[in-house]
Structure formats: structure tokens, C-alpha cells
Amino acid sequence: MAMLEVRDLHVAFPKGKKTEVEALRGVDLTLEKGERLGVVGESGAGKSMLAFAILNLIAEPGRVSRGSVTFHGENLLDLSERDIRGIRGNRISMIFQDPMVTLNPVLTIGTQMMETLRAHRRISDAEARKLCIEGLKQVAIPSAESRMEAYPHELSGGLRQRVVIAIALLTDPELIIADEPTTALDVTIQAEIMALILKLCRENDVALILITHDLGVVAEVTEKLMIMYAGKCVETGPTRQIIDAPTHPYTSGLLKALPQNAGRGTRLYQIPGSMPPITALPTGCAYHPRCERATERCKAEIPQLDGRVACFHPLNTAEEVQ
Amino acid sequence: MTGPIVETKGLEVRFPLPTHFLSREKPMLHALNGVDVAIQPGESFCVVGESGCGKTTLGRAIMGLLEPSAGEIYFKGQRIDGMDETTRKPIRRDMQMVFQNPYASLNPRRNVFETLAEPIRHLMPEKSTSEVRQQVEDVLAATGCDPSWQRRLPHEFSGGQRQRIAIARALVTNPAFIVADEPISALDVSIQAQILNLLTDLQAERGLTYLFITHDLSVVEHFGSRVAVMYLGAMMELAEAETIFETPKHPYTRLLLDAIPKLEGGSFDKPRTPGELPDPVNPPPGCPFAPRCPMAEARCRSERPKLRTLDNGTQAACHFAE
Ligand SMILES: Nc1ncnc2c1ncn2[C@@H]1O[C@H](COP(=O)(O)OP(=O)(O)OP(=O)(O)O)[C@@H](O)[C@H]1O
Ligand SMILES: Nc1ncnc2c1ncn2[C@@H]1O[C@H](COP(=O)(O)OP(=O)(O)OP(=O)(O)O)[C@@H](O)[C@H]1O
Ligand code: SF4
Ligand SMILES: [Mg+2]
Ligand SMILES: [Mg+2]
Numbered sequence: 001m002a003m004l005e006v007r008d009l010h011v012a013f014p015k016g017k018k019t020e021v022e023a024l025r026g027v028d029l030t031l032e033k034g035e036r037l038g039v040v041g042e043s044g045a046g047k048s049m050l051a052f053a054i055l056n057l058i059a060e061p062g063r064v065s066r067g068s069v070t071f072h073g074e075n076l077l078d079l080s081e082r083d084i085r086g087i088r089g090n091r092i093s094m095i096f097q098d099p100m101v102t103l104n105p106v107l108t109i110g111t112q113m114m115e116t117l118r119a120h121r122r123i124s125d126a127e128a129r130k131l132c133i134e135g136l137k138q139v140a141i142p143s144a145e146s147r148m149e150a151y152p153h154e155l156s157g158g159l160r161q162r163v164v165i166a167i168a169l170l171t172d173p174e175l176i177i178a179d180e181p182t183t184a185l186d187v188t189i190q191a192e193i194m195a196l197i198l199k200l201c202r203e204n205d206v207a208l209i210l211i212t213h214d215l216g217v218v219a220e221v222t223e224k225l226m227i228m229y230a231g232k233c234v235e236t237g238p239t240r241q242i243i244d245a246p247t248h249p250y251t252s253g254l255l256k257a258l259p260q261n262a263g264r265g266t267r268l269y270q271i272p273g274s275m276p277p278i279t280a281l282p283t284g285c286a287y288h289p290r291c292e293r294a295t296e297r298c299k300a301e302i303p304q305l306d307g308r309v310a311c312f313h314p315l316n317t318a319e320e321v322q
Numbered sequence: 323m324t325g326p327i328v329e330t331k332g333l334e335v336r337f338p339l340p341t342h343f344l345s346r347e348k349p350m351l352h353a354l355n356g357v358d359v360a361i362q363p364g365e366s367f368c369v370v371g372e373s374g375c376g377k378t379t380l381g382r383a384i385m386g387l388l389e390p391s392a393g394e395i396y397f398k399g400q401r402i403d404g405m406d407e408t409t410r411k412p413i414r415r416d417m418q419m420v421f422q423n424p425y426a427s428l429n430p431r432r433n434v435f436e437t438l439a440e441p442i443r444h445l446m447p448e449k450s451t452s453e454v455r456q457q458v459e460d461v462l463a464a465t466g467c468d469p470s471w472q473r474r475l476p477h478e479f480s481g482g483q484r485q486r487i488a489i490a491r492a493l494v495t496n497p498a499f500i501v502a503d504e505p506i507s508a509l510d511v512s513i514q515a516q517i518l519n520l521l522t523d524l525q526a527e528r529g530l531t532y533l534f535i536t537h538d539l540s541v542v543e544h545f546g547s548r549v550a551v552m553y554l555g556a557m558m559e560l561a562e563a564e565t566i567f568e569t570p571k572h573p574y575t576r577l578l579l580d581a582i583p584k585l586e587g588g589s590f591d592k593p594r595t596p597g598e599l600p601d602p603v604n605p606p607p608g609c610p611f612a613p614r615c616p617m618a619e620a621r622c623r624s625e626r627p628k629l630r631t632l633d634n635g636t637q638a639a640c641h642f643a644e
Contacts, residue, residue, distance in 0.1 A: 186372040187372070189372075191580070192594045195592070198590055215511075215585065219584065220584065220588070253512065254511055257512055257514070259515075260540045264543065264544060267522060268519055271516075274480050275510075
């Protein structure tokens with residue numbers, strides 16, 4: 001059995017008195033120990049919903065309306081709040097775009113790290129302190145000892161995010177879910193932090209779900225990839241394969257639209273229109289109004305994921321190449 | 323016209339910071355430290371650099387939205403810094419800005435027609451009501467906005483649509499020069515391509531000159547004619563866009579290029595030395611980049627390197643660039 005198995009996950013929000021809209025419309029994923037998965041999609045595609053739903057953290061009025069999240073054989077969605085706390089922030093750590101979601105502004109870095117560590121296991125103050133300083137050094141924070149006494153506002157955005165990573169690693173997690181961990185940071189700081197996450201995951205055999213809208217970042221860091229569109233996974237498979245030979249027209253369009261894939265001064269390939277809001281999904285394939293391969297069937301029927309792609313007319317497939 | 327359309331000489335901008343009540347010192351934040359640019363008509367002059375390096379400040383100073391502390395600014399050969407509002411009015415028509423955040427830059431209570439009519443009424447008071455209406459309709463058509471948008475409010479539009487409206491507003495007085503401050507950073511990949519194409523088309527149709535501010539070097543490679551790399555309020559390198567990617571001369575430019583995540587991968591595998599931006603209130607005495615520079619020697623920490631022209635025509639501010 002895989003370490004993490006997500007099956008047919010749906011998240012719904014009430015719309016008016018009687019109806020609901022779905023932010024997640026049936027997502028599956030499998031993650032083995034130490035595997036790194038990238039989740040890519042445009043704003044509103046449901047990436048954060050997926051992360052929150054896996055941790056059973058969907059806030060009211062939203063709810064997981066269907067599906068299961070099995071972690072080592074146990075459905076996290078059935079656990080009591082008390083039991084899931086033993087997993088969340090422990091065996092599964094989270095890193096969010098805004099480090100202040102994790103950090104408490106009125107506590108020093110040291111206090112917060114010691115609390116996390118001591119909630120996780122019984123050790124002496126001196127021992128905990130030593131491990132925290134080691135943790136800060138591991139994420140390349142200069143003068144780690146004195147930073148223990150610092151408050152979050154005394155650190156730059158890049159340093160704060162490194163502290164969050166240090167905290168995420170304190171509990172020796174098996175899985176890290178990182179939701180746009182570097183989107184708010186400069187490119188050079190992003191490169192440092194992603195290089196660090198990659199190295200730590202590799203060295204400690206930690207699995208990673210990396211949520212981002214940047215295909216370059218997933219290409220650098222992950223081995224598996226999932227492309228989301230309007231609450232569904234439209235394509236999934238090995239990262240390299242998808243980037244080299246995308247099969248979903250949306251994935252292909254995204255890659256072609258990148259400036260690095262266009263000649264200097266030429267017009268860029270552009271996908272017309274924009275992703276529909278979840279309250280106004282078109283019939284059939286949600287991508288059909290923007291798709292250059294769409295046929296009548298695409299307007300009427302919803303394509304299901306066949307292991308790799310959810311599309312009636314995929315590209316780069318065996319038949320396509322013949 | 324011969325000569326640059328926009329030129330700055332020794333441009334400095336300092337912001338006074340709140341004084342500590344016990345201290346007699348007046349701390350100053352050095353946002354721009356002697357910037358010289360000469361932007362030629364019809365080009366896309368790109369400014370890149372990390373958060374806080376002074377990109378927006380440069381754009382705003384050129385637009386006359388803030389007063390420089392020292393230096394000179396010329397527009398079409400005429401000196402415009404320190405000009406009073408009445409004299410500046412005809413010039414404002416000719417230079418416009420697209421602001422960094424498409425969500426904050428449009429007045430939420432003003433419909434699209436009012437948003438677009440306001441600059442004409444203010445800067446071209448000679449226009450009749452029907453001429454204003456015509457000009458608004460023309461600019462909507464030119465920027466790919468639907469005529470039916472005119473009576474709608476900003477919150478009814480997506481990010482990409484709002485950015486089109488912001489571009490339409492900048493163009494409505496038929497300017498020759500546009501400062502575009504991170505016009506695509508807040509947008510999704512598929513929408514970024516639409517807006518970049520729009521800017522390219524408008525430039526071809528109207529012979530526009532752009533000062534294009536971005537932190538994304540892959541956009542510069544596609545879109546830019548020349549590029550200025552800024553660090554801590556100063557120009558580190560100025561080169562043809564084609565040249566800078568082939569032969570970056572400044573160590574900071576190399577650091578930036580190395581940090582770009584690539585579809586081929588490999589960027590995040592190298593170990594990276596963590597770097598923090600120096601404090602713009604107390605900039606280092608020598609080269610501003612010295613504290614992060616892998617090549618720095620004693621001379622770099624005491625003597626500030628001047629921008630020099632190298633054999634290949636690139637200008638770089640590094641003692642060791644050649
Ligand atoms: N409280 C809510 N009520 C109704 N719909 C919601 C609510 N919160 C989120 N949504 C919707 O759920 C969908 C998925 O949102 P989600 O935050 O997962 O997107 P995302 O892919 O993480 O986007 P981003 O890249 O902007 O973070 C969006 O269409 C959003 O509008
Ligand atoms: N009105 C102001 N008062 C005081 N300091 C300011 C003001 N505007 C900008 N600064 C400071 O000037 C420096 C340059 O800011 P600027 O906004 O030009 O940077 P930027 O390169 O545009 O950054 P970003 O990429 O984050 O937009 C920063 O240190 C900023 O904090
Ligand atoms: S199912 Fe049809 S509309 Fe949807 S992506 Fe495939 S070809 Fe395009
Ligand atoms: Mg999100
Ligand atoms: Mg800015």
C-alpha cells in the first residue's frame with residue numbers, strides 16, 4: 001500500500017440555501033515514501049483546497065463532500081480532531097506561502113520551535129534547545145543561537161520562510177505539503193529555499209507535495225506532476241514526460257505560452273479566455289471553451305482521467321504519433 | 323526625433339524615515355543612488371532586480387510622481403524634474419504608467435468608462451464629450467476590451483481583464499512613453515501571454531516606448547531590447563537583452579540568471595550561499611553587492627565601482643568585470 005492515497009476527493013461550498021458548488025471535483029493521487037509530487041494550476045484551480053482537504057482542514061462553510069485520504073492505511077477524514085493532531089504538524093508538516101500563518105508574532109523563534117519539538121516528544125530543555133539550533137543551522141540561518149531570541153518581525157521574508165522550514169522538519173515528518181512556499185520571495189531567495197527543501201527531502205527520504213503555478217519550479221524539484229484545472233486533475237504522470245510531451249491541450253498550451261519557449265520579439269502562443277469560476281462551469285470538459293481541439297463530444301461529456309490524461313483528444317499519444 | 327526620449331542623470335531618491343524620539347540623527351533610506359539611463363524611442367527598456375532595489379521608485383520619479391533628491395530627468399530633451407503641475411500637464415499626456423497591482427490601481431467605485439474618460443478630461447480639456455466617448459471606444463477596441471464593459475465596475479473583472487483596463491487607461495491620451503511596472507506579475511501564466519502580446523502589438527501599432535519593470539528575467543529575454551539590472555538603488559549592469567543572457571558580466575546578474583528555475587532542471591541542484599539584501603538605510607561603503615558577492619575582495623568593500631563600458635558594449639559596475 002502506498003504511503004498516501006487520495007481517492008475521489010470532493011470539496012463543496014454552499015451556494016444559496018439549497019445548492020452547493022464544488023471547488024474540488026474528484027481528485028485522486030498516490031504518493032510513495034520519499035516521492036516528490038508537483039501540483040500546478042492557475043489561481044482558483046483548487047490546489048490549496050486539495051492541500052487543506054488532505055489534512056482535513058477545510059474551513060466552514062466548506063466541507064469534504066466525498067472521497068477518502070488514506071495515510072498508511074488510515075482514513076484521515078475519519079479521525080477525531082485529537083487523533084489527527086498527532087499526524088498534522090507531526091508526521092505530515094505544512095509550509096504555506098505566508099510564513100506568518102505558521103509563526104506566532106508575539107513569541108520568539110526559539111520559544112515556538114521548542115514548543116513544537118516538545119509537543120512531538122519528551123526531551124529536556126537543554127536537549128530541545130540544541131536540536132532547535134541545529135535545525136536553524138540546517139536551513140542556513142546565520143548566527144542561529146542569537147536568532148533563537150528574535151521575534152518573527154525582526155527577520156526578512158526569506159529568513160522567516162527558512163524558520164518555517166526548520167519547524168516543519170523538527171518533527172521528522174514523512175510528508176511535507178508546501179503550498180506556494182516561495183511565491184512571495186525573490187528569485188535568488190526562492191532558489192536557495194527550493195534547493196534547501198530538495199536537499200532535505202532527498203537526504204531524509206521525505207515525501208513532498210509542492211503546490212505552485214510555476215512549471216520551472218516543479219521541473220527542478222519534483223519527479224511526479226499533476227496539472228489541475230477547475231477543480232479537477234487534467235493530467236498526471238512523471239514530471240519529465242509531461243514537460244517534454246504534454247498530452248492535455250491545457251498543459252501543452254501552458255508550456256507553449258512560456259516566454260522561454262518563444263523566439264525573441266515574436267508573439268507568444270496564447271490560450272484564449274480564462275479559467276471559469278467554480279460557480280459557472282461550462283458543460284462537458286471544463287476546458288472546452290478555450291480548447292483548440294474541442295469537438296461536440298467535449299461540450300456534452302466530461303472526460304475522465306484514464307491514468308494519464310482527462311481528454312477526448314489528447315496530444316502526443318501513441319495513436320497521435322502514428 | 324534624435325536622442326533619447328527619456329534620460330536621467332545622477333538620479334537620487336532618498337526617503338526620510340521616522341526619527342527615533344531620543345535620536346538626533348535623521349535616518350534616510352537610499353532608494354536610488356545616482357542612476358543614469360537613456361531610453362531610446364521605440365525600445366522596450368527593461369529594469370530588473372529584487373524586491374526593494376528601487377525599480378518602482380525609478381518609474382515614479384520619471385513620471386514626476388515623486389521628487390528626486392538630486393539629479394536630472396529629461397523627456398524629449400526637455401528637463402522635467404521639479405516642474406510645476408501646470409507646465410507638466412501637456413507632458414503627462416505623453417507619458418503614462420501602468421501600476422504594479424491590477425487589483426489596487428483601479429478605483430473600485432468608478433466604472434470602466436469613467437476610469438478611461440478621466441485622464442482625457444483632465445489632461446485634454448479641449449476634447450468635447452463626443453470626442454471623449456470616441457477616444458474611450460477606440461482605446462477599448464485597441465486593447466481587446468469589450469465595448470460592453472464600459473458601465474461595469476472593476477470587481478466584476480478578472481485580474482487579466484483588469485490589467486487590460488489599466489493598460490487602456492494608460493493609452494487613452496495617446497502617450498509616446500509608458501512605464502509598465504510589473505504588468506504581468508500578478509497574473510496567471512496563460513493570461514501573462516495575452517498581456518505581453520497586447521503590449522507587443524500596441525508597440526508595433528503606435529511606436530510606443532516602454533520602460534518595463536519586472537523581476538522575471540525570462541520575460542526580459544523575450545520582450546526587452548535592453549536591460550538594466552539594479553541592486554540596492556544602483557545600476558549593476560546595462561546591456562542588450564540578447565547579450566546579457568549569453569554573456570552576463572556582473573556577478574549579481576550571474577546570480578540572478580542562475581536562480582531562474584528551468585524546464586530542463588539543474589538550477590536547484592547546486593549548493594547556494596544564503597544572501598540577504600543589505601540595509602538601504604546603511605548601504606555598504608564599497609560595492610553594494612560585496613556582502614553577497616563570491617568574487618569580492620578588500621577593494622570591493624571600500625571602493626564603489628563605477629559603471630564602465632566593456633569591450634562587448636555592456637556596461638557593468640564591478641571592479642573585475644571584463
Ligand atoms: N469560502 C469559500 N466559498 C466559496 N468558494 C471558495 C471559498 N474558498 C475558496 N473557494 C473557491 O474554491 C476554488 C479553489 O480555491 P483554491 O484556494 O484551492 O485555489 P488555488 O488553486 O489554491 O488558487 P491560488 O493559486 O490563487 O492559491 C476557487 O474557485 C475559490 O474561489
Ligand atoms: N514612500 C516611501 N517611503 C519610504 N521608503 C520607501 C517609499 N517608497 C519606497 N521606499 C523604499 O525604497 C526602496 C525601493 O523601493 P521600490 O518600491 O522602488 O522597490 P522595487 O524595486 O519596486 O521593489 P518591488 O519589486 O518589491 O516592487 C525600498 O527599500 C522601499 O522600502
Ligand atoms: S476533452 Fe476536448 S475540450 Fe477538453 S481538453 Fe480534450 S479536446 Fe479539449
Ligand atoms: Mg492557493
Ligand atoms: Mg515595485
